[in-house]
Amino acid sequence: GAVVSQHPSWVICKSGTSVKIECRSLDFQATTMFWYRQFPKQSLMLMATSNEGSKATYEQGVEKDKFLINHASLTLSTLTVTSAHPEDSSFYICSARSVGSTYNEQFFGPGTRLTVL
Amino acid sequence: GENVEQHPSTLSVQEGDSAVIKCTYSDSASNYFPWYKQELGKRPQLIIDIRSNVGEKKDQRIAVTLNKTAKHFSLHITETQPEDSAVYFCAASSTALIFGKGTTLSVSS
Numbered sequence A: 001g002a003v004v005s006q007h008p009s010w011v012i013c014k015s016g017t018s019v020k021i022e023c024r025s026l027d028f029q030a031t032t033m034f035w036y037r038q039f040p041k042q043s044l045m046l047m048a049t050s051n052e053g054s055k056a057t058y059e060q061g062v063e064k065d066k067f068l069i070n071h072a073s074l075t076l077s078t079l080t081v082t083s084a085h086p087e088d089s090s091f092y093i094c095s096a097r098s099v100g101s102t103y104n105e106q107f108f109g110p111g112t113r114l115t116v117l
Numbered sequence B: 001g002e003n004v005e006q007h008p009s010t011l012s013v014q015e016g017d018s019a020v021i022k023c024t025y026s027d028s029a030s031n032y033f034p035w036y037k038q039e040l041g042k043r044p045q046l047i048i049d050i051r052s053n054v055g056e057k058k059d060q061r062i063a064v065t066l067n068k069t070a071k072h073f074s075l076h077i078t079e080t081q082p083e084d085s086a087v088y089f090c091a092a093s094s095t096a097l098i099f100g101k102g103t104t105l106s107v108s109s
Helices: none
Strands: A004-007 A010-013 A019-025 A030-038 A045-051 A067-073 A076-081 A090-098 A112-116 B004-007 B010-014 B019-025 B032-038 B045-051 B056-059 B062-067 B072-077 B086-093 B097-099 B103-108
Touching: A004 A090, A010 A019, A019 A030, A019 A090, A019 A112, A030 A067, A030 A076, A045 A067, A045 B097, A076 A090, B004 B086, B010 B019, B019 B032, B019 B086, B019 B103, B032 B062, B045 B056, B045 B062, B072 B086
Parallel strands: A010 A112, B010 B103
Antiparallel strands: A004 A019, A019 A076, A030 A045, A030 A090, A067 A076, A090 A112, B004 B019, B019 B072, B032 B045, B032 B086, B056 B062, B062 B072, B086 B097, B086 B103
Protein backbone atom coordinates (compact mmCIF):
# COMPACT_ATOMS: atom_id res chain seq x y z
CA GLY A 1 0.00 0.00 0.00
CA ALA A 2 0.84 3.73 0.03
CA VAL A 3 2.07 3.99 -3.54
CA VAL A 4 2.72 7.32 -5.21
CA SER A 5 3.37 7.56 -8.92
CA GLN A 6 4.82 10.37 -10.98
CA HIS A 7 4.60 10.99 -14.68
CA PRO A 8 6.69 11.42 -16.69
CA SER A 9 9.77 9.84 -15.16
CA TRP A 10 11.97 11.99 -17.37
CA VAL A 11 11.43 14.79 -19.84
CA ILE A 12 13.63 16.84 -22.14
CA CYS A 13 12.27 20.13 -23.43
CA LYS A 14 13.39 23.25 -25.20
CA SER A 15 13.94 26.49 -23.35
CA GLY A 16 10.75 28.56 -23.17
CA THR A 17 8.33 25.65 -23.22
CA SER A 18 6.13 24.45 -20.36
CA VAL A 19 6.23 21.05 -18.76
CA LYS A 20 3.56 19.40 -16.64
CA ILE A 21 4.40 16.75 -14.03
CA GLU A 22 1.70 14.61 -12.46
CA CYS A 23 1.77 13.12 -8.98
CA ARG A 24 -0.82 10.50 -8.06
CA SER A 25 -1.56 8.59 -4.89
CA LEU A 26 -2.65 5.20 -6.20
CA ASP A 27 -4.12 3.45 -3.19
CA PHE A 28 -4.89 6.17 -0.70
CA GLN A 29 -6.34 9.65 -0.53
CA ALA A 30 -4.00 12.54 0.07
CA THR A 31 -5.28 15.85 1.37
CA THR A 32 -1.77 17.23 1.20
CA MET A 33 0.94 16.74 -1.36
CA PHE A 34 4.38 18.26 -1.37
CA TRP A 35 6.72 19.17 -4.20
CA TYR A 36 10.48 19.01 -3.80
CA ARG A 37 13.36 19.84 -6.10
CA GLN A 38 16.77 18.23 -5.89
CA PHE A 39 19.84 19.48 -7.73
CA PRO A 40 22.81 17.15 -8.23
CA LYS A 41 24.62 16.27 -5.01
CA GLN A 42 22.25 18.37 -2.98
CA SER A 43 19.39 17.73 -0.62
CA LEU A 44 15.67 17.80 -1.30
CA MET A 45 14.38 21.34 -1.11
CA LEU A 46 10.71 21.90 -0.41
CA MET A 47 9.12 24.00 -3.13
CA ALA A 48 5.47 24.06 -2.12
CA THR A 49 2.71 22.44 -0.14
CA SER A 50 -0.40 21.56 -2.07
CA ASN A 51 -3.77 21.09 -0.39
CA GLU A 52 -6.72 19.60 -2.21
CA GLY A 53 -9.13 22.28 -3.35
CA SER A 54 -7.08 25.26 -2.25
CA LYS A 55 -4.13 27.30 -3.39
CA ALA A 56 -0.67 25.95 -2.86
CA THR A 57 1.68 27.44 -0.31
CA TYR A 58 5.07 28.24 -1.78
CA GLU A 59 8.37 28.36 0.04
CA GLN A 60 10.37 31.54 0.08
CA GLY A 61 12.23 32.05 -3.17
CA VAL A 62 9.98 29.80 -5.25
CA GLU A 63 8.12 31.72 -7.95
CA LYS A 64 4.46 30.78 -7.85
CA ASP A 65 3.84 32.11 -11.35
CA LYS A 66 6.61 29.94 -12.73
CA PHE A 67 5.78 26.75 -10.85
CA LEU A 68 2.03 26.31 -11.12
CA ILE A 69 0.54 23.73 -8.77
CA ASN A 70 -2.93 22.31 -9.01
CA HIS A 71 -4.37 19.82 -6.53
CA ALA A 72 -7.80 19.17 -8.00
CA SER A 73 -8.56 15.86 -6.33
CA LEU A 74 -7.53 13.77 -3.36
CA THR A 75 -5.33 11.62 -5.58
CA LEU A 76 -3.77 14.03 -8.06
CA SER A 77 -1.51 17.05 -7.90
CA THR A 78 0.24 18.60 -10.88
CA LEU A 79 3.28 20.83 -11.15
CA THR A 80 3.68 22.88 -14.31
CA VAL A 81 7.04 24.48 -14.96
CA THR A 82 6.23 27.42 -17.19
CA SER A 83 8.69 28.96 -19.63
CA ALA A 84 11.34 26.50 -18.55
CA HIS A 85 15.00 27.50 -18.72
CA PRO A 86 18.18 25.44 -18.34
CA GLU A 87 18.50 26.47 -14.69
CA ASP A 88 15.17 24.68 -14.03
CA SER A 89 16.79 21.38 -14.96
CA SER A 90 16.51 19.27 -11.84
CA PHE A 91 15.00 16.21 -10.22
CA TYR A 92 11.45 16.96 -9.10
CA ILE A 93 9.91 14.68 -6.47
CA CYS A 94 6.44 14.76 -5.01
CA SER A 95 5.23 13.25 -1.78
CA ALA A 96 1.80 12.65 -0.34
CA ARG A 97 0.40 12.48 3.16
CA SER A 98 -2.55 10.22 3.78
CA VAL A 99 -5.90 11.56 4.95
CA GLY A 100 -6.18 11.12 8.68
CA SER A 101 -2.52 10.40 9.35
CA THR A 102 -1.61 11.38 12.88
CA TYR A 103 2.01 11.97 12.17
CA ASN A 104 3.45 13.47 9.07
CA GLU A 105 4.50 10.30 7.34
CA GLN A 106 4.83 10.94 3.66
CA PHE A 107 5.15 8.67 0.66
CA PHE A 108 7.38 9.69 -2.18
CA GLY A 109 6.90 9.41 -5.90
CA PRO A 110 9.76 8.08 -8.02
CA GLY A 111 10.72 11.53 -9.24
CA THR A 112 10.85 13.29 -12.60
CA ARG A 113 14.14 14.21 -14.22
CA LEU A 114 13.68 17.47 -16.14
CA THR A 115 16.31 18.60 -18.63
CA VAL A 116 15.83 21.93 -20.34
CA LEU A 117 17.96 22.49 -23.42
CA GLY B 1 10.17 27.69 9.75
CA GLU B 2 11.96 24.45 10.44
CA ASN B 3 15.70 24.19 9.93
CA VAL B 4 17.55 20.88 10.00
CA GLU B 5 21.31 20.58 10.35
CA GLN B 6 23.03 17.28 9.56
CA HIS B 7 26.58 16.15 10.33
CA PRO B 8 28.91 14.90 9.07
CA SER B 9 28.59 15.57 5.35
CA THR B 10 30.83 12.60 4.56
CA LEU B 11 31.64 9.53 6.60
CA SER B 12 34.03 6.72 5.76
CA VAL B 13 34.13 3.54 7.82
CA GLN B 14 35.54 0.06 7.54
CA GLU B 15 33.19 -2.83 7.05
CA GLY B 16 31.91 -4.04 10.40
CA ASP B 17 32.37 -0.70 12.13
CA SER B 18 29.50 1.46 13.37
CA ALA B 19 28.39 4.70 11.75
CA VAL B 20 26.61 7.57 13.46
CA ILE B 21 24.93 10.52 11.78
CA LYS B 22 23.54 13.38 13.81
CA CYS B 23 20.86 15.96 13.13
CA THR B 24 19.44 18.93 14.96
CA TYR B 25 16.16 20.69 14.31
CA SER B 26 14.77 24.06 15.30
CA ASP B 27 10.97 23.77 15.40
CA SER B 28 9.72 22.34 18.69
CA ALA B 29 6.41 21.53 16.96
CA SER B 30 8.08 18.89 14.77
CA ASN B 31 6.79 15.47 15.74
CA TYR B 32 8.08 13.10 13.11
CA PHE B 33 11.71 12.34 12.29
CA PRO B 34 12.41 9.97 9.41
CA TRP B 35 15.71 8.86 7.95
CA TYR B 36 16.11 8.16 4.26
CA LYS B 37 18.66 6.40 2.13
CA GLN B 38 18.92 7.66 -1.42
CA GLU B 39 20.65 6.10 -4.35
CA LEU B 40 21.58 8.19 -7.34
CA GLY B 41 18.59 9.22 -9.41
CA LYS B 42 16.05 7.48 -7.23
CA ARG B 43 13.48 8.51 -4.69
CA PRO B 44 14.44 8.64 -1.00
CA GLN B 45 13.87 5.28 0.68
CA LEU B 46 12.60 5.36 4.24
CA ILE B 47 14.87 3.24 6.43
CA ILE B 48 13.59 4.12 9.89
CA ASP B 49 11.54 6.81 11.56
CA ILE B 50 10.77 7.95 15.06
CA ARG B 51 7.86 9.90 16.48
CA SER B 52 8.07 12.54 19.14
CA ASN B 53 6.55 10.33 21.84
CA VAL B 54 9.40 7.82 21.58
CA GLY B 55 13.04 8.21 22.60
CA GLU B 56 14.60 5.31 20.74
CA LYS B 57 13.72 2.84 18.02
CA LYS B 58 15.67 -0.07 16.63
CA ASP B 59 15.32 -2.20 13.54
CA GLN B 60 18.00 -4.88 13.19
CA ARG B 61 21.28 -3.02 12.52
CA ILE B 62 19.70 0.41 12.45
CA ALA B 63 18.63 2.51 15.41
CA VAL B 64 17.48 6.06 15.90
CA THR B 65 17.49 8.14 19.06
CA LEU B 66 15.59 11.35 19.74
CA ASN B 67 16.25 13.98 22.38
CA LYS B 68 13.36 16.41 22.24
CA THR B 69 14.79 18.69 24.92
CA ALA B 70 17.99 19.22 22.98
CA LYS B 71 16.19 19.00 19.63
CA HIS B 72 18.51 16.44 18.15
CA PHE B 73 18.22 12.95 16.76
CA SER B 74 20.75 10.45 15.53
CA LEU B 75 21.01 7.46 13.23
CA HIS B 76 23.17 4.53 14.29
CA ILE B 77 24.18 1.77 11.89
CA THR B 78 26.03 -1.17 13.39
CA GLU B 79 28.05 -3.84 11.60
CA THR B 80 28.22 -1.77 8.45
CA GLN B 81 28.37 -3.49 5.09
CA PRO B 82 29.51 -2.20 1.68
CA GLU B 83 25.88 -2.10 0.53
CA ASP B 84 25.18 0.48 3.23
CA SER B 85 27.20 2.94 1.14
CA ALA B 86 24.78 5.66 0.02
CA VAL B 87 23.59 9.16 0.82
CA TYR B 88 21.53 9.40 3.99
CA PHE B 89 19.14 12.21 4.81
CA CYS B 90 17.46 13.09 8.05
CA ALA B 91 14.24 15.07 8.07
CA ALA B 92 11.94 16.71 10.56
CA SER B 93 8.28 17.45 10.14
CA SER B 94 5.44 19.31 11.72
CA THR B 95 3.77 19.80 8.34
CA ALA B 96 6.13 19.37 5.41
CA LEU B 97 9.32 17.35 5.67
CA ILE B 98 12.40 19.52 5.92
CA PHE B 99 15.58 17.68 5.03
CA GLY B 100 19.12 17.91 6.25
CA LYS B 101 21.86 18.36 3.67
CA GLY B 102 22.75 14.70 3.63
CA THR B 103 25.63 12.44 4.60
CA THR B 104 27.57 10.40 2.08
CA LEU B 105 28.47 7.15 3.81
CA SER B 106 31.24 5.02 2.34
CA VAL B 107 31.84 1.55 3.74
CA SER B 108 35.05 -0.05 2.57
CA SER B 109 35.70 -3.78 2.73
